[in-house]
Amino acid sequence: MSETSARVAVIGSGIAGASVAFGLVSRDVAVTVFDDAMAGQATAASAGIIAPWVSTSTGAYYETYAAGGNFYPEFLDRLSALGIPELGYRRSGALVVNEDPTFLAEAAHLIRDRIAAAGAVAGEANECDSANLRELFPPIAADMSGLFISGGGRVDGRTLRDAVLTGAKAYGAGLVADTARTITAGTSGTWSVGTTSAVEDFDAIVIAGGARSSEILERLGHTVAITAQRGQLIHLGLHGANTSPWPTLHPLDHHYITPFDGGRVVIGATREDGVGFDVRTTAAGQKQVLDDALRIAPGLAEATILETRVGVRPMSTRPSGLPYAGAVPGAPGLWLASGFGAGGLTMGPLIGDGLAAAILGQEAPAIAHLGL
Template identity: 40%
Template sequence: MTSFNIIGGGILGASTAFHLAKLGHKVTLIDECHAGQATGAGAGIIGPWLSQRRNKAWYALASNGAKYYEELIAMLEEFGETDTGYKKVGSLHIHDLEHRLEKKHELALQRQETAPELGEVSLLDEEETQKLFPLIAKDKKAVHITGSARVNGRNLRSALIRASEKLGVKMVHGVAELAEENGVVNGAYVDKEFYAADKTAVTAGAWSKFLLEPLGLQGLVEPQKGQILHFRINEENDHWPVIMPPSEYYLLNFGRGHVVFGATREDNSGFDIRPTVQGVSQVLQAALEIAPGLKDAELIETRVGLRPTAPEFLPVYGRIPYKEGLYIADGLGASGLTAGPFLGKELAQVMTESEGLLDPINYPVERAVKEITKDS
C-alpha cells in the first residue's frame, strides 16, 4: 500500500484525498485552515459552457469538471453524505446587447452537441426572464440553460472530508513543513510530528509557495482577492436559477431567502482578507444594476477569499520535476469549485501512475513552479 500526504484541505485537496482513499491507499490530509481559503469563501456556479475564455485546455478541464459532478454527488451519497450544497437549478445568461445575446444562444447550441449535460437551451424575453428570477431588472432578456448548478463550497468540502475519513483518511490540522532526504520528499512535519509518505501533493492554493520555498522551489501562483456579499430576502428562492451577467459577476441562491452576489477580482492584493469599502461598494452597485429587487434585502455577511491564480490563468497539475515524490495541483482561480473535484480525481490518477481523462502535458507544472538558482 502506497502512502500519500495531501497538504491543503480546500476542495482540491479534499477531492484528491477522497479519490486516493477510494483506490485503497493510506492517505493523510493536512490543512492549516487558512482564513481566506477560496473554498470556504466561494459560492460555486457549475456551468462553464458559455465562458468567453478561448483556451482549449481550460475549457476541457472546466467542462469535464461540470460533467463529473453528477457522478461525484452519487458517490458521496453512497457514503451517506447528502449535505453537499449541490443543486441543479439552471442559469440565466443576460446581456444588454441583442446581438451579443444571440451569439450566446448560438454558442450554447453549439456546445450542447458535445456537452449534452448542458441541458435544454432557450432564448427568453423580458417577461420570461423575470418569471424565473423575479428580482432581476425588467429590461433583461436571457439565454436559459437548464443543466447549470450551484454548489456551496464549504458543504461540499466537508462532505468530501467526512467520506474520506470513513475510508480511513487521517485528518491533521496544523502548519506543514515538507521533509526531504537526498532530493526525495519523504513526508512532512506538523507541530514537530513526522508524517511519512511515499508521495506528497501540494494543494494549498495561494499558500503553496510557502511550502515549496524551503525546498529551493519558487511558486508562481499568486492570490487574487474576491469580496462576496450575502443577502437575505423574504422569499423562498431555492429553485431560482443562477444569474450570469456579461461581466465577471454572478448571482446565485441557496434557498430560504439566501442570495449571494460577487465577486471582485483584485490582483496584487497579497494576502489581505479585509472587506473594504471600495470592494463592497463595487459589488453592491453591480448587484443593484442587475437585480434592483435586492434594494430591500438584508446584507448579512461579506466573505473574502483568495483565489490561486497561475501564470496565463491556466491551472497546473502533475509531478514537480525538481524533486522526487512531490506533486502539485494549483492555479484554479475563479473556476475552483467547478473544476476542483474533477482535478483532484485527475491528480490522484497521476500520483498512482494511472491514465486520467486529461493529459497533464497541457497543464505543465513548470509554468508555476521554478527551481531557485543563483540567477533566480
C-alpha cells in the same frame, strides 16, 4: 508510485486537496490531510456555479472547465453512495442575461454549441422574454434579455468541501488540523511533514495549498506561476422569498448572482490582484459588488446584508492560464494541485481524481495537459 500500501500527505483541504485525498483513499491509499483553516481559503468563501458552458473562458482552459462540469454527476454519485446527506449542490439552471439583445444573441450562439457538445449534463437552452425572466428570477431588471440553460447548477463551497472530506474520512483518511510547519525531502523520494506536535513520514506529498502553494514550493526550491487574487462576496437575505428554484444569474461579465435555499442570495465577486493575502472586507470592494448586482437585479435593493465572505483565489499566471496538476520536476514524490482560479469548484473534483490516478502510475488523460 504504484503501491496502494504507500502513505501520501496532502497539504491543504480546499477543493483541490480534498478531491485529491478522496481520489487516493478511494483507491486504497493511506492519506493524511494537513490544514490549519487559515482565513482566506477560496473554497470556503465560494458560491460555486457549475455551468462552464456559459463562461467567457476559451481554449484549453475552457475545455478543462467543461470537462470538470461533465464529471460532476459521477463525482456527486460517488459521495451520495457513501450516505453523505448534504452535498450543497442543486441543479436549478443558469440564466445568461444582458441589456443588449445583439450581444446576448452572439454569446448564445457559442453557448448553444457548447451545450450540444456537452450533452445531457448541460441540459437545454431556451430564450426568455422579460416575463419569463421575472418568473425565473423575480428581482431582475426590466430591460434584460435572457437565455436559460437547464443544466446549470450551484454549490456551496464549504458544504461540498466538508462532504468530500467526510467521504475521504469514511475511507480512512486522516485529517490533521495544524500547519505543516516543516516539509523535508528524505531519501529515495520519501518526505516528512512536521507539525507542532509530531513529524510523520510519507512516500509522497501533494501541495494543494491554494494561493499559498507557490510560497510552499519556493521553500522547497521550486517555482510555479501562481499568484493570489482576492474575491469579496456578499450574502443577502430576502425574507419570505422562496429562492431555492431560482437559477444562477450571469450578465456576461466578471460578476454573478447565486441564489441558495432559505432566501439567501450571494452576489459577487471582486477580482482584486496585487493585494496578496489581505483578507479584509473593503468599502470599495463592497460598493463594487453591490453596484454590479443592483444594476442587473434592482429588486435586491431592499435585501438584508447577512455577511461578507472573502477568499483568496490561486491564479495561474502561466501563458495558457491553465491550472497545475502533476509531478514537480526534479523532486521525486512531490506533486502539485493548484492554480484553479475562479473555476476551482468546477474543475477541482476532476483534477483531483486525475492526480490521484497519476500518483499511482495510472493513466490520467484528464490532467495530461496540466503538468509543470
